[in-house]
Amino acid sequence: MTAAIRVDSLDLSFRNETVLRDVNLEVDDGEFCVVLGPSGSGKSMLLKSIVGLETPDSGWVFLDGEDASELSVPERNIGFVFQEFEETLFPHRSVEENIAFGLEQSDIDIDGDEMDRRIDDLLELLAISDTKDDAPPELSGGQQQRVELARQLVRRCGIMLLDDPLADLDYKLQKRMEIEMRRIHDDLDSAFLYVTHNQDQALKLADKLVVLNDGRVEQVGTPSELYHEPDSAFVARFIGDSNAFKATSVETTADRVRVETELGALLATPMNGMATDAEGLVTIRPEHIAIGKDASAKDNTVEVAPAGETYMGETTEIAVEIPDSGRQMIVVEPGQTTVPEAETVQIGWDATDTQFFEKLSVTETVRTDDLLEI
Amino acid sequence: MATAKKRNDEQTDGEKGDAIVEVRDLTKVYPDGTVAVEEISFSIDRGDFCVLIGPSGCGKSTTLHSMVGKFPVTGGTVTLDGEDITDTETHERDIGLVFQDFQLFPHLDVEENIRYGLERLDLPAAEVERRVSDLTATMQLEGLLERAPEELSAGQKQRVALARSLVLEPKLLLLDEPLGDMDYKLQKRMERELLRIHREFETTFVYVTHDQTQAMRLADQIVVMNDGKIEQSGTSHEVYNEPATAFVATFVGDSDIFTGTVVGLSDDGARARIETEYGRFLASAANLESEPAEIVGAEIPFSVRPQYIELSEDKENTLKCEILDVINQPGAGTQLLLKAHGETDVVSDLQVKLNEQVDPDGETVTVGWDAEVATMLERTSVVPDIDLEKDVLGE
Numbered sequence A: 001m002t003a004a005i006r007v008d009s010l011d012l013s014f015r016n017e018t019v020l021r022d023v024n025l026e027v028d029d030g031e032f033c034v035v036l037g038p039s040g041s042g043k044s045m046l047l048k049s050i051v052g053l054e055t056p057d058s059g060w061v062f063l064d065g066e067d068a069s070e071l072s073v074p075e076r077n078i079g080f081v082f083q084e085f086e087e088t089l090f091p092h093r094s095v096e097e098n099i100a101f102g103l104e105q106s107d108i109d110i111d112g113d114e115m116d117r118r119i120d121d122l123l124e125l126l127a128i129s130d131t132k133d134d135a136p137p138e139l140s141g142g143q144q145q146r147v148e149l150a151r152q153l154v155r156r157c158g159i160m161l162l163d164d165p166l167a168d169l170d171y172k173l174q175k176r177m178e179i180e181m182r183r184i185h186d187d188l189d190s191a192f193l194y195v196t197h198n199q200d201q202a203l204k205l206a207d208k209l210v211v212l213n214d215g216r217v218e219q220v221g222t223p224s225e226l227y228h229e230p231d232s233a234f235v236a237r238f239i240g241d242s243n244a245f246k247a248t249s250v251e252t253t254a255d256r257v258r259v260e261t262e263l264g265a266l267l268a269t270p271m272n273g274m275a276t277d278a279e280g281l282v283t284i285r286p287e288h289i290a291i292g293k294d295a296s297a298k299d300n301t302v303e304v305a306p307a308g309e310t311y312m313g314e315t316t317e318i319a320v321e322i323p324d325s326g327r328q329m330i331v332v333e334p335g336q337t338t339v340p341e342a343e344t345v346q347i348g349w350d351a352t353d354t355q356f357f358e359k360l361s362v363t364e365t366v367r368t369d370d371l372l373e374i
Numbered sequence B: 001m002a003t004a005k006k007r008n009d010e011q012t013d014g015e016k017g018d019a020i021v022e023v024r025d026l027t028k029v030y031p032d033g034t035v036a037v038e039e040i041s042f043s044i045d046r047g048d049f050c051v052l053i054g055p056s057g058c059g060k061s062t063t064l065h066s067m068v069g070k071f072p073v074t075g076g077t078v079t080l081d082g083e084d085i086t087d088t089e090t091h092e093r094d095i096g097l098v099f100q101d102f103q104l105f106p107h108l109d110v111e112e113n114i115r116y117g118l119e120r121l122d123l124p125a126a127e128v129e130r131r132v133s134d135l136t137a138t139m140q141l142e143g144l145l146e147r148a149p150e151e152l153s154a155g156q157k158q159r160v161a162l163a164r165s166l167v168l169e170p171k172l173l174l175l176d177e178p179l180g181d182m183d184y185k186l187q188k189r190m191e192r193e194l195l196r197i198h199r200e201f202e203t204t205f206v207y208v209t210h211d212q213t214q215a216m217r218l219a220d221q222i223v224v225m226n227d228g229k230i231e232q233s234g235t236s237h238e239v240y241n242e243p244a245t246a247f248v249a250t251f252v253g254d255s256d257i258f259t260g261t262v263v264g265l266s267d268d269g270a271r272a273r274i275e276t277e278y279g280r281f282l283a284s285a286a287n288l289e290s291e292p293a294e295i296v297g298a299e300i301p302f303s304v305r306p307q308y309i310e311l312s313e314d315k316e317n318t319l320k321c322e323i324l325d326v327i328n329q330p331g332a333g334t335q336l337l338l339k340a341h342g343e344t345d346v347v348s349d350l351q352v353k354l355n356e357q358v359d360p361d362g363e364t365v366t367v368g369w370d371a372e373v374a375t376m377l378e379r380t381s382v383v384p385d386i387d388l389e390k391d392v393l394g395e
Helices: A043-051 A095-105 A112-125 A141-153 A171-188 A199-205 A223-228 A233-238 A368-372 B002-011 B060-068 B110-116 B125-138 B154-166 B184-201 B212-218 B236-241 B246-251 B388-392
Strands: A005-014 A017-027 A032-036 A058-063 A079-081 A159-163 A191-196 A208-213 A216-221 A243-252 A257-261 A264-270 A279-284 A300-311 A315-321 A328-334 A345-349 A354-357 B019-029 B035-045 B049-053 B075-080 B095-098 B172-176 B204-209 B221-226 B229-235 B256-258 B261-266 B271-276 B279-284 B302-304 B317-328 B334-341 B347-354 B364-369 B374-376
Touching: A005 A043, A017 A043, A017 A191, A017 A208, A017 A216, A032 A043, A032 A199, A043 A058, A043 A159, A043 A191, A079 A141, A095 A112, A095 A141, A112 A141, A112 A171, A141 A159, A141 A171, A171 A199, A171 B212, A171 B317, A191 A199, A199 A223, A199 B184, A208 A223, A208 A233, A216 A223, A216 A233, A233 A243, A233 A279, A233 A354, A233 A368, A243 A264, A243 A368, A257 A279, A264 A300, A279 A368, A300 B184, A300 B212, A300 B236, A315 B184, A328 B184, B019 B060, B019 B204, B035 B060, B035 B075, B035 B204, B035 B221, B035 B229, B049 B060, B049 B212, B060 B095, B060 B172, B060 B204, B095 B154, B110 B125, B110 B154, B125 B154, B125 B184, B154 B172, B154 B184, B184 B212, B204 B212, B212 B236, B221 B236, B221 B246, B229 B236, B229 B246, B246 B256, B246 B302, B246 B388, B256 B347, B279 B317, B317 B347, B334 B364
Parallel strands: A032 A191, A032 A208, A079 A159, A159 A191, A264 A354, B049 B204, B049 B221, B095 B172, B172 B204, B279 B374
Antiparallel strands: A005 A017, A005 A058, A208 A216, A243 A257, A243 A279, A257 A264, A279 A354, A300 A315, A300 A345, A315 A328, B019 B035, B019 B075, B221 B229, B256 B302, B261 B271, B271 B279, B302 B374, B317 B334, B317 B364, B334 B347
């Protein structure tokens, strides 16, 4: 099968700085692919290279198997919503006219009734039906963002590039639109390449996740692969929550490594290297840590001081303090949990849930201290 | 760190758990006639982390600004530690304020930023030095004292902003959406940092946000506001599990809401039978204000939290639904989006959250929940003329 989007060995500089390095990526027809990464990692630049707004230094972009190097932006026929949406909406035309403009510009041949129906459906789906006759400057930022989204979606392009299209919405609406976004994607059956800094959203929406760091691809995979089997310490730290410690490997067996950390010796799973005396990072997900009586049966146990708990409705987050260092670890339990009042409590977790990374990142410059700060 | 905690215990006149702030019948009408808040009353316990939350325009920032004395209030009183401060000058209120984006003095280094307010307090030199060294240690700013604000990361700026306020040992620290513009990952880290600092200082914090997950994460006490009024004030547990109104049930956390008519009572009025389009359900009547007998025949909705619903036919209430979507989120279980079909052609969207990762077979699924997790909502909102379907369940 030919990929809807194939990026091959792409390098891009912007104002004399390299912003993308050797990026390789495929998005299949109908796939929902989300690009996640810290700000400045090159996410938006990747989208702009694909749509044709930036010209790569080297490498190729193939659209439906065709080399797009010589194609102009309109010829690429890609729907895109970028962050600068305020500049693209026509201030003196109504919302409806703005959306219709998207259709009139494309080659699609549909009659007026069909156009009206598509526009009304989208306005309703995006909860902006009331704004149909308003001019964009009268709308809130979140409403304008949805108008721009509607204007692109109405074209029903086979490829859609979306740069954080829900960023300006308030919390409640964002949650609702996330679900609508899945529905819209299912309906259109287009290839989506979607950028966000919101992990929660990325993990919910993506068939495929791409983690970018400093212009390079750290890892590509399903959300579950990236969460459970990260290739590097950077991915482990960046995707989801984790407790992290500097670690040195002291002894390796077939599938385990014993590491020395500020918590003492821990039994861990080596994720990308089996050398002894290697320095790296060990990570533990908060939901994999047992607290109290369930802790003693685990491979790794530590005595810690309870520092406070936060009931969050669906989960309870417990902060515990490591003796001597004063640093905190986070434990997450489902529902409401109360930690008994005591000076210390035991926490424990298994070796399979203790991941040791010799390799920190695809980027050489990343240091363990940087990763502790994520 | 221990010294900071001890000092605050000695300094305060009262015990943890006493009310330190009392807001009574507070009203603020702006010169253009806008009623921003109307006769609101609430109190905050000493040492608590109180979060004011509500949609934009609900009056939460006006309430915060009334506490700090940014403008004269139209009516009502604000009492701090037993003293009426309604008409007290801002700088005499003993209240610290941390702004969005922190607003550090750009031309002063970190240490000068921290010392700036102290120098105007006329304290003995030894006391000044002790406070500065305590704060820089607790805030982990030792290596950064000579840096300019522009050389700091966002996390470091937050710690300097907090140090600058806490060094004055205010009775109350107000925070106005300080984490508003940060990206997801940073925001989560700063929330935890803020909790750690609050726990160490035991100063009373009042925090304004529109983000309900932030409220649930940070708050000992949540004050939910809507259109200039208070919908509910309580612990996060109370607000989440015993919502006073339908507005609260949907604004704080997710809720599945069913509308129906009470057709009977059971267990001495502790439970009600409610007839809906989707069948008859048992719900808890424990938190109703009306006498149980009075509610028979009344139309009263009930709400169920998505994580209290299970894939089970062995519950007091069951419902067969069409599966619309299954969202597996690593680390956070599975969210099911379901559609229930009513007797007439109405449909209702329903969410279910499961802790485990599941992938149900087939196109339908039967879900169940017990009466005790079905909360009856006698009132839609404290705001009159609010429509449940249109104003609360809609956008």
